[in-house]
Each structure stands twice: as structure tokens, then as C-alpha cells.
Amino acid sequence: MVMEMTFKKRLAVTAVTMGMAMAGSVGLASADDDVLVIGAPLALTGGLADEGKKQQDVWKLWLEKINAAGGIDVAGKKMQVKFVEYDYQTDGKRAGQLAEKLITDDEVDVIMAPFGSGHTKIIAAVAERYQVPMLACVASSVSVYDQGFKYLFGTLAPNTGMTESMVEFFKEKNPELKKVAVYGRDDVFPKSMATALANSAESGGLDVVYNELYAVGTMDHSAAISAIKSANPDWVYMTGYTQDLILGRKQLADMGVNTPIVTMVTGPAYREYTEGVGELADGVTSSTWWHHSTAYTNAVGAWSTTADFYADFTAAYKSDPDYVSASCAAAADVLVNAVQVAGSKDKQAVRDALAATDILTFYGPIDFGDNGMNQGREMPIIQVQGEEIKVLYPASIADAEMKMIK
Incomplete structure (x- = not known):
């Protein structure tokens, strides 16, 4: 009572x-x-x-x-x-x-x-x-x-299939891709995605030059972003929830981290993210389980x-x-x-x-499989282009070609 x-x-x-x-x-x-x-x-x-x-x-x-x-x-x-x-x-x-x-x-x-x-x-x-x-x-x-x-x-x-297809797809679209920095929130889903991406990247022949987690409630990513910048990656992959990723994207820009590929999971999947970072959302990629196309x-x-x-x-x-x-x-x-x-x-x-x-x-x-999860299938890779969300993969529903961030 x-x-x-x-x-x-x-x-x-x-x-x-x-x-x-x-x-x-x-x-x-x-x-x-x-x-x-x-x-x-x-x-x-x-x-x-x-x-x-x-x-x-x-x-x-x-x-x-x-x-x-x-x-x-x-x-x-x-x-x-x-x-x-x-x-x-x-x-x-x-x-x-x-x-x-x-x-x-x-x-x-x-x-x-x-x-x-x-x-x-x-x-x-x-x-x-x-x-x-x-x-x-x-x-x-x-x-x-x-x-x-x-x-x-x-x-x-399961989220594991997302990272394997993303590594393969990005290597195809950017043959010069060699190094990736992975930065994830220390929480169940974001941590699992960061771990899966690092493993998929290594299996795919990429060099994981940074791989760290940040604590729940972190309000400043500058120390981590400084280390990422020093590692000079071709691809930055950050996981977290909406407010984490808004802050992370802004600090990447403020500290001059310029990489051809920036992925935020699951940033661009949410309207709140693209509205929160404005023009900085342009070119950011993500993975998602569904798209209305x-x-x-x-x-x-x-x-x-x-x-x-x-x-x-x-x-x-x-x-x-x-x-x-x-x-x-x-x-x-x-x-x-x-x-x-x-x-x-x-x-x-x-x-x-x-x-x-x-x-x-x-x-x-x-x-549902034996563990209660929905069975795996091809899941979309998306990118913000201008003010719109475009589907890059799979080919069956793709409506745009991937663009590198300049």
C-alpha cells in the first residue's frame, strides 16, 4: 500500500x-x-x-x-x-x-x-x-x-546482421575505406551495436583505430573525440540514444573531425535527431529495421x-x-x-x-525463433541527404546513391 x-x-x-x-x-x-x-x-x-x-x-x-x-x-x-x-x-x-x-x-x-x-x-x-x-x-x-x-x-x-551488411556496403561504395573509429554508449543495445560493428569491421579487413564506450549520462564527448581525431579514421561509428547522438554530432563538427563517413545508430532514424543537428545531419548514415518505402x-x-x-x-x-x-x-x-x-x-x-x-x-x-526474436532479414541502411532520409540498401528499396561527407 x-x-x-x-x-x-x-x-x-x-x-x-x-x-x-x-x-x-x-x-x-x-x-x-x-x-x-x-x-x-x-x-x-x-x-x-x-x-x-x-x-x-x-x-x-x-x-x-x-x-x-x-x-x-x-x-x-x-x-x-x-x-x-x-x-x-x-x-x-x-x-x-x-x-x-x-x-x-x-x-x-x-x-x-x-x-x-x-x-x-x-x-x-x-x-x-x-x-x-x-x-x-x-x-x-x-x-x-x-x-x-x-x-x-x-x-x-537481431541487430548483428546490420553491421556485417554495412561494412560490406561501405567498402563497396568507398574502396579507400581502411580505418574506423567506434564509440558507443555503455548500455545494452548501443554497446551491443558498437561491439558488433567493431567485430564486423575487423572481419571485413578494416583497422579499428578507436574502440571505446561512454557512460550513460555523459554530457561532454570532447576527450573521446579528440582521441578519435588523432586516430584519423575514414569512418566514425557512434551509438547511443537521440540526445547522445545530437551532442556527439555537434562536437565532432566543432572539433574538426572530417571523415567521409559518419554513422550514428540510430540517429537519422528519428526526426528529433535531424531537427536537433540541422545541417550537420546531411550525409550522416544509419541502420534501421524498417522504412516506409x-x-x-x-x-x-x-x-x-x-x-x-x-x-x-x-x-x-x-x-x-x-x-x-x-x-x-x-x-x-x-x-x-x-x-x-x-x-x-x-x-x-x-x-x-x-x-x-x-x-x-x-x-x-x-x-519468432526459438528465443522469441523475429527472424533476421535484410535491414535498410539510410542516409540524410539534404532534408530527406534516403534508403541506400538493400537494392530492392533503395532510392538514392550514397554520398560521402566533404
Whole structure:
């Protein structure tokens, strides 16, 4: 009781129901067979607020689509859908506590994971303990999925394939590429990407002349950037979250680091990044899991084509959706499909249906492997050119040639 009162005093609490009406923290009984209750601890304030807001926005859009159809069809009847969301303020410990509150107090049927591999891993342990199915739409580090969790499923493909294709592609586009500097945030996803890139670069015959991590919360990268400049790389690869990468790009420019290739993962995938650095975004490359130029049709879920999702999203938010928005919307579609296959909200039946999932969504194919991760596929390499995001790879959806930074 004391902990619950503390949450009510200290946390911004949102309950999102059909119609997206806002209310206080309310119990939504899962015992009602006609209502599917989805719990979502989100980082709506703090360092990951930009990312958390993306998840909240796209689930609002998705729920409006579900509302328009009168709910979802399950075992011959309509089932309503409700979201219960709590702001965990980008605090991992609080995220775990709120996940438990959603399960024990709000009696949710399933958990949607927040942004990032680190916080997803924390919440997955809670969901596993209570045997509640959990969908992660923005966690791609294998280290989250190698814990033996049976109730965790992720819509992003493993991040390891990204770095191998990027090294090969960049070597093809710049035959003079010899040296790479790797600089990553010491956090689950960014660290795994930095490690994977360094390994892929070495395997690809490149010289890794700098390979260091920076602490979470670092507000000055000048010492590291000075060392990078001294190493004279042809390619700078930096990982982190939006605010890290905005600061890093500005300091690279301020300190005169001029390399033909600057990659920031996953910087240009976010509008907030390109707006935050302005002209300095031009030429910056990144990798992502999805781009709206993909043309999937005959898809399962709220949107039958990629184009339909893109049209609804841009009409609602006046900006292009990125992979976070697409993956999280697809995760909701995957959940509904599992409930429909199971014919009920029974947690074990839904979990088993998720494990057997092999469907096409507007976001792309979803086929969970033995560890719960979506299977690997070719993932786009993108670049900011002028004020637009262009797809460089794979060739099937490429709409521009790579440009070197001058």
C-alpha cells in the first residue's frame, strides 16, 4: 500500500481506454472476457521521453483503428481493447515495479515492453515470473533473448546482421575505406551495436583505430573525440540514444573531425535527431529495421498495406513514421492475431500462439525463433541527404546513391 501511494504521488499515471480518454490509475479487471487489457510501462519523461512518446502515439493511432472496427473478432464475438500506461520516468527500477503493478493490480492480459533492450530485459523478468505474455517492439539485442524467457517475443530482428551488411556496403561504395573509429554508449543495445560493428569491421579487413564506450549520462564527448581525431579514421561509428547522438554530432563538427563517413545508430532514424543537428545531419548514415518505402500488401492486422499505415500516420502526426512506430504498431497486430488464434485471452494459450506466429504485417514478416526474436532479414541502411532520409540498401528499396561527407 505504501509503495502504491508513493507511485500515485510521484508518477505521471495514464490510463488509456477505448476512445483514448485519459483517466487516473484505475483497475481494469482482466476477468472480463470481452475486454483485452494491455499494460505498457513507458518512458514518457526523462532521457528516453522522445522514444516513449513515439510508442504512446502509435498505439493511440492503432487503437483508433481498432475502435473504428468495433473491436477485434475473437471466437465469433467482438472483444474490446484497453491500454493501461504508466510513466516510469526512464528509471529502470521503477519500470520493473510498474510492470508488477500492471500485472497484480490492473490485471493486464499482456505487457508491451518500453523502448530499449536494457529496460525490456528488466520487465521481461517480471513478466516471466508471473507468466504474462510480453511483446517487445524496440529491443534487438540478443542478450535480452538469451535468458531462457518463455513469455518474451520481439518484433525487431537481431541487430548483428546490420553491421556485417554495412561494412560490406561501405567498402563497396568507398574502396579507400581502411580505418574506423567506434564509440558507443555503455548500455545494452548501443554497446551491443558498437561491439558488433567493431567485430564486423575487423572481419571485413578494416583497422579499428578507436574502440571505446561512454557512460550513460555523459554530457561532454570532447576527450573521446579528440582521441578519435588523432586516430584519423575514414569512418566514425557512434551509438547511443537521440540526445547522445545530437551532442556527439555537434562536437565532432566543432572539433574538426572530417571523415567521409559518419554513422550514428540510430540517429537519422528519428526526426528529433535531424531537427536537433540541422545541417550537420546531411550525409550522416544509419541502420534501421524498417522504412516506409517497403511495399508489403495483403498484411494481417489493422493496416493491410505499408502504404495504408504510412497514410494514416502522416495524416495524424504530420511526419514520417520511423521503425519504432512501425514495429510497435506491428507488435499490437501480432498480439491481436495471437488472441484470435488462441480464441481467448488465456495467457498460456496466447503465449503458445505467439510462439507459433508466422504472419505478414504491414511492417514485414513476423516469425519468432526459438528465443522469441523475429527472424533476421535484410535491414535498410539510410542516409540524410539534404532534408530527406534516403534508403541506400538493400537494392530492392533503395532510392538514392550514397554520398560521402566533404
